[in-house]
Amino acid sequence: MVASVANVGPVAGPAPLGAPAAGGGGLGVHTAEPGVRSGNTGATPVRRRMGAVGRRPIWLAVPAALLLLVVVGVPVGLNVYLSFFNITISNLSHWLSAPFAALRNYGSAITSPTTGAVSAVDALVVSVEFSVVTTAIAAPIGLLVALSLNHRFRGRAALRSVYLVPYVLPTFVTAVVARMMFMNGTGLVDKALALVHLGGPSTYWLLGPNAFWAMVATDVWASWPFIYIMALAGLSSVPSDLYEAAEIDGAGYMAKIRWVVLPQLRNVLALALLLSTIYHFGNFTLPFVMFGNPPPAPVDVLPIDIYYRAFTSFQYGIAAATAVLTLVVMAVPGYVYLRMTRLASSGAQ
């Protein structure tokens, strides 16, 4: 009985991006229209609409393109330019005549340490670990909370609002509060862990290897609502007839989650995970405010590294090179993001 519900999977989710939808019988027929609406499935209708857009006069895009050029293109281009010159505080006022450094800034960015003996490569590793681990923990929390709020009950609207509080709090505030909570000896975290015999009363969380986990825990707290919002939006677009069909087929709650909800949310969740990872990767404020200046090596993320290169060591060229390297690294998830939102394929048309 459940086997027919399972047909939803190939229709809604795993079809290669840009490829024609794998049409099927049964429930698959019903998902085609909602899929188009949510941008999840069915490449044919999307292509038709894109084609229509493609026939519009290209000059309509000129203002937006110019804006992008000024807001994004010029700063990025300038940064790439700076990365090839030896710019320091002493020649900053005449930076256009700074000596050419070829690729030396890139070499220094990779090999020479900034503060706390952390090189750009070390910082990159910390950033990747931080963003992946944080997303991996925040995602199931956000998804479970979204699922728990997917049916109507008294007080649901209030709960939905309350759950957004961590997300709307300024990162600065979150970091200051987290610093107080994780302070050894006097912080609530130590007291709570000691109360349940899970830790000592004076564990150092803002120093040494524990600092990484303090940062992860804080960022998970602040960011899980993003996954929750995305999942909630995805859930609202799951057509009710899919649930009805699943029920007719005898599916229970868990079966519906497994064979109806998750396949329908697959693309939305993938997008949420990607955006969340990118966001965590670029988080500067949290470690900067929470741990002091400079932060300990286990939380010395790449944005912090760039900041110290530029604004305390005055190695502007190396900072620019580090930023370019970051751009290259971030181009990978960026490309995946473009593929997922089908901008890449639409651009090819």
Add this chain to the structure above:
Amino acid sequence: MKFMARKGRRTVVSLGASVVLVTLAVGSESIASGAIAGAAPAGKFAGQTLTVLIPAPTTNVAAVNEFNSTVMALFQKQTGASLQYQTYTSASDELTSIETSAVSHSGPDVMNLGTTLVPTAYATHDFATLNASDWAQMGGQKAFFAQQLKMGGPNANSYIGVPIDSVPFAMAYNTALFHKAGITHAPTTWSQYVADAEKINDPKKGIYGTGFDPADSYDPWKDYWTFALQQGGDFVSPNNKKSTLASPAVVNSVQFWFDWYTKFHIVNPQSLTWKGSDLVDAFAAGKVGEIPIQTINSVPTYLSGAIGHNFAFAPPPSVPYGMKAMPKGGQPASTIVSGQDDVVAKYANKALAVQYLKLATSPYVQRLQWEQLNELPVITSAAQSAVKSDPKLVGPFVTSLENADPTAFIGAWGPIESALAGATEEFATKVESSHQLPVSYIQSVLKSVDSQIQPQLS
């Protein structure tokens, strides 16, 4: 400062109201009597505007605003030009202003910078050097504390910075805890300092002889620097060409500072993550016997804490630990030359800017600055008035200032501060994990810091 020492919180609360009256009364008197001698003829600069960048006030906001209004009115009266203030909110904001000004050749005409940032401003070559005629208008360099001038430039002929206020450091101690421990006077040697701290130490009651703040971005290097200079060392060579952060004097300094934790056990064992504010709070709570470097600005926090009026200041000890006298080549280094300097951008109207500097450093405005904002004067005549107003409180700071040493005037000083903050983070991590800090480890970390700094000196 006397008003704070005597009346405490109530006076702090009433300060805002009284400031308005005092400012109005004194301000109008000065305008009427032409208190600033030798002012430029009004009208020469009529219609012009001078923009001054200052730190945004975080405390005493009403008093600062009133003081600024008074100076603006005086400036308008004296020059016919308008004065506008812009503010920065943090050290990074302050630095960004220097960088933006250097790149764009525009921005505030005058910048009020912390003394350790003046070398950075100097390194941009974007700020005007003050000549003899400029100084003459400000009463000459002799009118200023000689030590305070030294952070204005590499030598007396190329100063870009004019001292505006002084923030010297002094040692603070809890008089009640000293009395209880039978200590009659502040220590003059670091050995005595440790001995006094050991006498006061009472961990069972949460009281510790002294305190430190390894997570602070600035305090640790200031302590290392003091200890190193007293031993005859420094962070850089005398010609500013070689980084000497891994030299024995600096290594000993770091070791001595962390010995307070690992060897003498005279600091709170939870304090490896403390910042300066945590240390001040602990002292204000009466939990710390003595701390080596404090400024007069901490007094309101003390007065609002459990310590109340049971505190006093003294110049920090000047004899290294384990010695009976300062070794050959050692310097008292009671305090770094700390405070705020004004620098004039090259794109500004220098003549008008000098008129502002003349006003800001006049005995009248300097006295007003002390009376209203508790910022110590940089000219000797006004400082003497401040000492007379409360010798017990102000005296130790002025004595400290007289024994001050300037930090090396190099653009790389900012990177040195930052690198030492990073190194201290490593030391604290090591201490947290192993409860000891081997000399070999200190040497290894400081050698790495040396290698980071050296390329910026050569």
